[in-house]
Amino acid sequence: xxxxHLLRLFFVSCIFLLVDFSLSVAQExxxxxxxxxxxxxxxxxxxxxxxxxxxxxxxxxxxxxLFIRRIAGLDAIEEAVGRATEMGKPVLFISGIEDVDQIQxxxxxxxxxxxxxxxxxxxxxxxxxxxxxxxxxxAEERVKEGYASAxxxxxxxxxxxxxxxxxxxxxxxxxxxxxxxxxxAANLMxxxxxxxxxxxxxxxxxxxAIQVAGTANIHQLPFFVVxxxxxxxxxELFATSAYLSKEPKLLGSLKGSDLVKAxxxxxxxxxxxxxxxxxxxxxxWFFIE
Amino acid sequence: MDxxxxxxNTLALILTLCIFSFLYKDNPFYKFAEHLVVGVSAGYFAVLxxxxxxxxxxxxxxxxxxxxxxxxxxxxxxxxxxxxxxxWSWISRFSIAFYMGIAVGVSMPLDMQGRVIRQLSATxxxxxxxxLQGIWNLLIVLGVLCGLVYFFFSLEHKGVVGGxxxxxxxxxxxxxxxxxxLTVMGxxxxxxxxxxxxxxxxxxxxxxxxxx
Numbered sequence: 213x214x215x216x217h218l219l220r221l222f223f224v225s226c227i228f229l230l231v232d233f234s235l236s237v238a239q240e241x242x243x244x245x246x247x248x249x250x251x252x253x254x255x256x257x258x259x260x261x262x263x264x265x266x267x268x269x270x271x272x273x274x275x276x277x278l279f280i281r282r283i284a285g286l287d288a289i290e291e292a293v294g295r296a297t298e299m300g301k302p303v304l305f306i307s308g309i310e311d312v313d314q315i316q317x318x319x320x321x322x323x324x325x326x327x328x329x330x331x332x333x334x335x336x337x338x339x340x341x342x343x344x345x346x347x348x349x350x351a352e353e354r355v356k357e358g359y360a361s362a363x364x365x366x367x368x369x370x371x372x373x374x375x376x377x378x379x380x381x382x383x384x385x386x387x388x389x390x391x392x393x394x395x396x397a398a399n400l401m402x403x404x405x406x407x408x409x410x411x412x413x414x415x416x417x418x419x420x421a422i423q424v425a426g427t428a429n430i431h432q433l434p435f436f437v438v439x440x441x442x443x444x445x446x447x448e449l450f451a452t453s454a455y456l457s458k459e460p461k462l463l464g465s466l467k468g469s470d471l472v473k474a475x476x477x478x479x480x481x482x483x484x485x486x487x488x489x490x491x492x493x494x495x496x497w498f499f500i501e
Numbered sequence: 502m503d504x505x506x507x508x509x510n511t512l513a514l515i516l517t518l519c520i521f522s523f524l525y526k527d528n529p530f531y532k533f534a535e536h537l538v539v540g541v542s543a544g545y546f547a548v549l550x551x552x553x554x555x556x557x558x559x560x561x562x563x564x565x566x567x568x569x570x571x572x573x574x575x576x577x578x579x580x581x582x583x584x585x586x587x588x589w590s591w592i593s594r595f596s597i598a599f600y601m602g603i604a605v606g607v608s609m610p611l612d613m614q615g616r617v618i619r620q621l622s623a624t625x626x627x628x629x630x631x632x633l634q635g636i637w638n639l640l641i642v643l644g645v646l647c648g649l650v651y652f653f654f655s656l657e658h659k660g661v662v663g664g665x666x667x668x669x670x671x672x673x674x675x676x677x678x679x680x681x682x683l684t685v686m687g688x689x690x691x692x693x694x695x696x697x698x699x700x701x702x703x704x705x706x707x708x709x710x711x712x713x
Contacts, residue, residue: 253618254610254613254614254618257613257617257618258609258610258613261613279655280654280655281654281655281656281657281658283654311604312597312600312601313600313601313603313604313605313608314604315605315608318601346581346597346600348584349581349584349590349593349594349597350597352584376539377539377542377543377546378542378543378546379538379542379543379545379546381538382538382539382541382542382543383539385534385535385538385539386535386539388523388535389532389535389536389539392527393527430676430680431680431684433677433680434677434678434680434681434684435681435684437674437677438681445673446652447652448652451654466654467655470653470654470655473649473652473653474653476617476621476649477646477649477650479621479625480621480624480625480642480645480646480649481642481646483621483624483625484624484625484626484627484628484638484642486625487625487626487627487628488627488628488629490627494625495622495625498618498621498622498625499622500614500618500619500622
């Protein structure tokens with residue numbers, strides 16, 4: 213029987229932890245162990261979470277249809293690109309100010325690939341100002357792939373993926389400059405944003421561009437809601453990237469996280485009911501030192 | 502007050518006014534300040550990373566402590582520069598993959614702990630209709646549940662699910678409204694701070710001119 217690599221890795225890790233824990237018990241010094249008994253609940257939760265996600269990824273890989281509801285913001289992206297094409301103006305894609313190790317930037321890169329494919333089909337220029345150096349090669353790859361998959365690799369212009377600055381407000385100032393001077397007709401802002409969100413969204417609004425934004429940084433969402441035409445809220449950002457890419461890994465993780473959410477809803481309801489009746493054991497299980 | 506401080510503060514004031522001139526419209530003064538901040542920050546970060554990254558984390562351990570294994574991440578870093586060579590640019594993917602893999606691996610349990618389990622534990626509250634706290638708790642629990650339903654992508658927002666999702670989005674919007682107000686207040690305080698700076702500059706100049 214063929215055992216999947218991930219399962220093998222899991223078994224090896226379990227054996228390693230077990231040996232390490234047994235040695236620590238034998239030496240009567242648990243502080244040296246890699247296994248922290250106070251965080252068993254975290255381990256159980258993570259193992260369960262990964263198992264569910266791997267299960268759904270495998271299902272998606274086998275071609276099973278996984279339903280995801282349509283997200284309103286997705287139509288807005290197409291509408292924005294269409295408008296820019298009609299006006300003969302560029303599309304501006306801003307991928308946030310965090311590095312590529314942040315999951316929101318990864319989601320933004322996936323959306324960028326799809327936007328690149330879309331604009332390549334319409335021969336619309338795509339401008340991508342970047343804040344973090346490490347994001348530049350990833351963005352270049354995504355845009356290049358997008359143009360190639362639209363059958364127009366020659367239309368890719370490397371100079372349109374530009375590093376601006378790693379400093380938050382210098383980046384915002386640079387992006388504002390692009391908005392004011394190159395006058396993109398569509399501003400797409402996806403990724404992790406902080407205090408610069410309103411500065412950029414407000415400038416984009418003043419130039420009359422159609423704006424679609426999405427972030428999981430809850431403190432910045434209010435600014436996008438007031439200054440943009442469409443806002444993709446929180447986890448919708450990840451769902452958008454999964455929906456657009458149709459990538460089994462992303463679809464599977466989205467379905468998996470939906471199931472985990474359903475379980476969380478169940479735990480939450482049960483916990484609140486038990487707490488109301490003064491039973492606190494269940495809640496205490498979720499406590500982490 | 503020494504001359505250098507006066508020159509520095511005057512420059513800061515001029516640049517502040519250059520940026521504020523954007524409120525009228527895009528103009529050469531704003532463009533100058535914008536290009537200056539972008540250029541200076543790029544140069545500043547390059548030097549900063551050299552002195553806070555390369556020197557203490559690569560150069561010093563390798564040359565002073567013989568911890569040669571610090572060369573390995575440095576090699577990964579150098580590999581990213583192959584982006585400039587068309588033929589060898591594929592090598593940079595190894596560095597990016599390594600960086601992303603490590604980052605995701607580290608952040609996964611931390612996010613699960615901070616954003617899921619702790620939040621879950623903090624929301625399991627006793628709900629009573631007999632006292633005000635119990636009613637607030639009920640609102641919190643219901644708000645979180647409806648918010649979670651809104652972010653459920655496997656079902657269409659119709660019927661009961663649709664109703665709960667609508668409540669969820671209302672709760673989110675109320676939260677956004679409160680967040681917006683709070684942040685605007687913070688921004689106003691930043692503006693007040695800048696105006697205070699201008700006032701202090703004015704007083705400083707008057708004092709310098711009158712010798713008072």
